[in-house]
Amino acid sequence: MNKSFSTPSSKLKGKNATEIDVNQPWELDNQAWWDWYVTLAEKDTKTINDTKSVRNFKSNKILSLHELKNELNTTYKLNLKQKKFFQENGFIKIKNMFTENAIFTLNRELSRIIIKGFSKRQMKDSRFLSLDMTWLNNELIKQFVLSPRIAKLISELLGVLSVRLYHDNILIKRPGCGRTPWHHDTHHFPLATQDVVTAWIPAHAIPESMGPLTFAKPIDAYKLVENIEFNKFNNSYDKNIIKIFKDKKIQTESGSFDIGEISFHHNLCFHSAGSNNTSNDRIVLANTYYADGAKVVKNPTMVSGDWKKFIPNTMPGEVAASQLNPVCWPIKGFK
Numbered sequence: 001m002n003k004s005f006s007t008p009s010s011k012l013k014g015k016n017a018t019e020i021d022v023n024q025p026w027e028l029d030n031q032a033w034w035d036w037y038v039t040l041a042e043k044d045t046k047t048i049n050d051t052k053s054v055r056n057f058k059s060n061k062i063l064s065l066h067e068l069k070n071e072l073n074t075t076y077k078l079n080l081k082q083k084k085f086f087q088e089n090g091f092i093k094i095k096n097m098f099t100e101n102a103i104f105t106l107n108r109e110l111s112r113i114i115i116k117g118f119s120k121r122q123m124k125d126s127r128f129l130s131l132d133m134t135w136l137n138n139e140l141i142k143q144f145v146l147s148p149r150i151a152k153l154i155s156e157l158l159g160v161l162s163v164r165l166y167h168d169n170i171l172i173k174r175p176g177c178g179r180t181p182w183h184h185d186t187h188h189f190p191l192a193t194q195d196v197v198t199a200w201i202p203a204h205a206i207p208e209s210m211g212p213l214t215f216a217k218p219i220d221a222y223k224l225v226e227n228i229e230f231n232k233f234n235n236s237y238d239k240n241i242i243k244i245f246k247d248k249k250i251q252t253e254s255g256s257f258d259i260g261e262i263s264f265h266h267n268l269c270f271h272s273a274g275s276n277n278t279s280n281d282r283i284v285l286a287n288t289y290y291a292d293g294a295k296v297v298k299n300p301t302m303v304s305g306d307w308k309k310f311i312p313n314t315m316p317g318e319v320a321a322s323q324l325n326p327v328c329w330p331i332k333g334f335k
Contacts, residue, residue: 011036012232016302022232026302031130033305038128040231041181042238044275056205057259063105065139071102072147075334078156086157090219090269091253095261097149098201103259107203109140110170110283126176132169133309133324141168145287150199151328154289157264158195162292164325166191167310173211173273173282180211180273181238182245184222185288187230189267190300190307191320195291196267203283206257210282211274213263214254221250222268232302241270292327295319 014027026033063071076097086092098106114123117131135145144150145168155163166189173180189196206212228240245252254274257263265271276282298316300307311320 011039016232022230022301022303023299024302025300026305026307030132030305030309034128034130036232038178038180040235040238041179041272042235042242044179057100057104057107059100060104061101062108063101065143068102068105068140068143071099072143072149073334074149075152076149078153083157086264086266088219089215089217089253090266091215091217091263091271092157093257093261093263095258097262098260100259103203105140106144106201106285107283109138110203110285113138113141113170114172114281114283123174126174126178128177128180129172129174130169131172132167134170135165135168136324141285144168144201144285146326146328148329148331148334150287151289151331152334154197154199154264155329157197157266158291160195160291161330162327163289163329164292164294164321165328166196166288166290166320166325169286169288171282171284171286173276175276175279175281177211178275179238181235182216182241182270182272184270185265185267187301187303188305189288189290190297190304190311190316191290191294192297193291193294194266194268195294196288197264197290198267198286198288200263200265201285201287202257202259202262203285204280205259206282207278208254208256208274209277210280211276212254212257213265214252214272214274215263215265216245216270217251217253219266219269221245221270224248224250225270230303238272245270289328290320292321293319 015024016027082092118129135142151163225241225244228237230237296314296316296318300316312322312324314320314322
């Protein structure tokens with residue numbers, strides 16, 4: 001990764017700010033990591049102004065935990081066309097993965113968690129906010145995170161028999177928050193495997209004006225930019241990727257998410273997201289899973305944030321199988 005020096009970012013502290021490269025542990029918490037990471041994005045040139053409300057639920061029924069479990073325990077059958085698309089492009093969006101009632105139930109719970117988790121001052125800023133590991137203390141979120149419906153599908157996309165949880169992440173892109181830079185997740189998750197997938201679950205409909213995910217395709221697009229130096233001090237990495245993708249005519253897929261539609265993206269899939277130009281928070285539950293048996297890389301970097309929070313009591317080079325990384329598929333009693 002990067003060895004070129006630039007002006008230190010005010011968001012970085014300690015060796016993260018003084019060392020030229022990224023080969024040192026992250027020294028702050030994971031919210032501070034996001035505060036730093038979004039500064040690496042080039043300014044959004046595709047501005048869609050839209051201040052109207054987007055939470056257009058037709059139903060406002062909150063499911064009981066029993067009703068929610070029944071839905072989340074129902075497995076989803078992928079077809080060959082979907083599997084082929086994912087293999088070629090490293091991502092897939094699936095409509096009606098969850099019912100509107102399930103998403104409305106998730107929305108109400110995430111909204112409650114966010115109000116409790118952040119101060120009024122924090123919620124006034126146009127920031128990218130994050131809460132992780134919520135599944136440990138919230139039974140409803142746990143049902144989504146450990147859902148056989150999600151985990152079995154991911155095992156099929158990856159072509160592996162068993163998958164574990166890396167972490168859950170509540171992502172809140174506040175009104176006015178800018179772009180998320182182009183990246184893939186290989187360096188974000190310090191796992192010595194290429195069998196990693198994130199399930200991105202919007203808690204409401206996401207129009208283009210709110211900054212849905214944008215994916216580069218095919219998945220091999222990463223090979224065009226793998227030699228670009230990562231600069232932790234400014235947006236040059238993002239700018240260079242934008243230029244190369246444009247010069248090489250790399251296709252990108254971006255578009256709105258309907259209620260109940262979710263996406264799955266591979267750790268090698270380059271993706272980004274636009275600015276939130278609405279008056280509402282963009283709220284997403286993002287859960288990341290990996291093939292059982294994977295080890296922690298030998299030299300995790302600051303780009304992996306506070307990874308020891310997600311894989312406790314595990315040293316670099318050891319198998320990532322802590323008590324916080326349960327096997328999510330296969331599950332006894334399910335097929």
